[in-house]
Each structure stands twice: as structure tokens, then as C-alpha cells.
Amino acid sequence: MSDSFLSEIELYYSDAIEGTKTIVLSREESHHLTKVMRHNTGDEIYVTDGKGNIYRTVIFDISKREVKTEIKQIYSYPDKFKNITFCLPRLKNAERFEAALEKSIELGITNFIVFESKRTVARGEKLNRWNKIALAAMKQSLRSWKPVVGYAENLHEISFNGEIIIFEQKGNDTLTEYLNNNYDSNKNYFFIFGPEGGFESSEIEAFENASLLKLTENRLRSETAVIAAAALLATLIR
């Protein structure tokens, strides 16, 4: 499937792929498909399973509760960033936080852990809402890997089995330099972004082997740093 072709379609999601032939769409997806988009039996639609596959299908059954489609063709894609986890601070401003999540998914990031830090004002998880935003961003950007969003009450709860990168205005190297010189797609990477007002030193001093990196010479808002890092990864890593 060429990219120019893919750019025109609308993408649905289903985790109910039955055998090798049939996909069942959820009530919510079915409603959108039939009531909003006014599709009928015989129409061609595209569905992803969130596991790297996009199916070209044809609708063969519409009922009140679900739509069934028949698989005609399968396109499979690798998850380029399966080894990368973005650790995002909860931000005071929900809109800014959600923009960071949405845009980094559009740019290809698939693994997230939301954490609370000492200077975080907003507290508690909203995993349902975050995963809904994540799924919508996946479909909007025609991606086929369902993002995974986790939650940690603080950074030290997370088990970091890989390289740790902390973004700090006082970092020495830039992310661009780091990616050009050190990036190894066989390693896991955890990208930790600071909250409004930055980290307290007690929060990050335990991470002795972490790389402190900056994105630009100028101060960036938290969510701008997240989106900028995703944009750099999306374009600098093949």
C-alpha cells in the first residue's frame, strides 16, 4: 500500500479478528461507521488490529450492535519505536498534557508511562481518558500499533530496563548529537521529561547512569519538549 494512498483513507480499530477472514467492529466503531459515515454493506473500509496490521475489508453484515467485514488484504508494519518509552509528567494543564500525548503518538511513539513528580500539581491517573486519546491519535495518523499508556506514582516505581535519558535545560549534549552517535535499535530507551518548574534534585540524583540531554538552547515548555523529541525521533531514526 503506497503512502499517498494510505493518506486518503479513514481507519477503524478492532481487537476482534475472527480467524483469517472476518473482523467484528465494536458497537462504538459500528455506530460511527453506519450512522456518522453512512457506510453500507459492500463498502470497502480499513481496519487495524493495533498489532501492526491494517486490513482492507468489505462490509458484509450490519446489525444494531455490530458490523462485520470480510478481510481482502493485509498490510503489516513494524513498530519502529517498540524499544522507546516516553515517561511523561502529569501537567497542571490537562490540555497541554493531552496535546503532548496525542502529538507524540501521531509522530510514532507507542509506549508511555505517566508519572507524578514532586512539583506536579494534578494527581491521580486518568488512564481511561488517556488511552482513548491514544487510540484516536493512532487512527487519525493511520498507524497500526495501539499505544500503551501506563502510570506510576513516582519515577522510582518504574523499572528501567534500558538506557535512561533525562531532558534538562542544563544537559550537555543535544538529543540530535546523542541519536547520531549512540542510538542502537537493539537497546531499550526511557525518555524522561521534566514537569513544569523542573525536577527536584532528589528525584533524579538516583539515576547516576542517566544521560542528561537538552533539546534546544532555549527553555521549552514540558509539552513542547515532548513533541519536539518525538519529531526528532520520527525523522532521524530509520
Add this chain to the structure above:
Amino acid sequence: MSDSFLSEIELYYSDAIEGTKTIVLSREESHHLTKVMRHNTGDEIYVTDGKGNIYRTVIFDISKREVKTEIKQIYSYPDKFKNITFCLPRLKNAERFEAALEKSIELGITNFIVFESKRTVARGEKLNRWNKIALAAMKQSLRSWKPVVGYAENLHEISFNGEIIIFEQKGNDTLTEYLNNNYDSNKNYFFIFGPEGGFESSEIEAFENASLLKLTENRLRSETAVIAAAALLATLIR
């Protein structure tokens, strides 16, 4: 002034630099300074003139209408992107449009033209609001060049005296390749971003010599493309 130092300050703006010694702050800035931040005579504050200079100053006079400060030191910065203009489509969703503007300013872009396209739903200019957002983003990111935001009813009203780059999902090269191979800081560049739903072909077919570029293989929302392009410029151009 080292960057680690700069990252801690709060920045004010004034266009009233009197002679070489005194800065007068506007009523609005003075109010914020004295009522919100509770500064007093003798306090050190930083002020930019929006023309590339940041002044370290000391407050010496506070009245109801204005605050006067004395210049102690001047730091000057070049405008790295004075040759680059971002042409942004008005978007249906004001929040998304304003995020694109704010974040690309944080990342260093200083010249903007907002245009209406055939598929634009929102119409008319909000230059006052946009310039207010621009000024706030400049101060937030501790930059010293006041962004300029203009407006055009359509793309053909703009006089493009330089290279034209149009972002299109169907573009051949990526922006990264283009910047690495072609960028010349002595030339002017106009970056044209598409609206929701893309351009109608009649809108861009007149630009015969334009370069059609893409940012990533996947479809991006308009505002995500703007922020991603700014992030790439900020980090790939020295």
C-alpha cells in the same frame, strides 16, 4: 550569560528603552511585576526589547502607571531564523492553531503569515490575539526577538521573495534531507503548511518552483506538522 543561568529567570518585554540607561515598562507589565510577582525597588529583573537584546536591570522607580528600571548589562542574540517565514493555515479548531503558533515560537520561529485556504472553515484575522500569544511565547521561552504575525486572505496575496516549500503527504523528499542538502542561510524560505483536508490543487499549482516535502511517512495533523518542522529547524540548523 550562560544558558543554565538564563533558564531560571523571568523575562519582561518593553519597547520603551530610553537612551542607554533606562527602561520604562508598560502598565500591563508593571502590574504583573509589582502586583503578581511582588517585586520592589532594588530588585533585579530581566527585560527584552524584542529586537535581539536582553537587559539585566534594577528597578528604581515604581508608580501607579509604570515601572522604571536601570540597565546594568546587555546580552545580544542573533535571530537565527530571520530568513524563514512560516505560512500557517487558519484551522477550524482555534486551540490547535494557537498551539502551533505558540510552540513554533518557543522553538525559535519569528516570522508568520496566517492565510485562509479554500478548505478553511474559520475566517477572518485575529491579529491582536495572535500577537499576544506570540509575545507571551517569546517571554516564556526566554527569546529576545519579537515574533511578527501577518495575515493574508489567500496564498496568492503573499509576495514570496525566496524559496517556497510546501508540505504535502505526497511530497518526495523529507524536510531533514532537504535541510541537509540544500539549506542556505543567505536565502529566504517560505514554509507553507496545508489546512485540514489538504490544499485544493488549484491553490498550489501556480507554485511551479516550489519544493514539495513531507515530514514523516505517516499522516500528521496540520498543527503537528508545524511543530515538528519547527523542532527540526531548531535542532538541525546551527
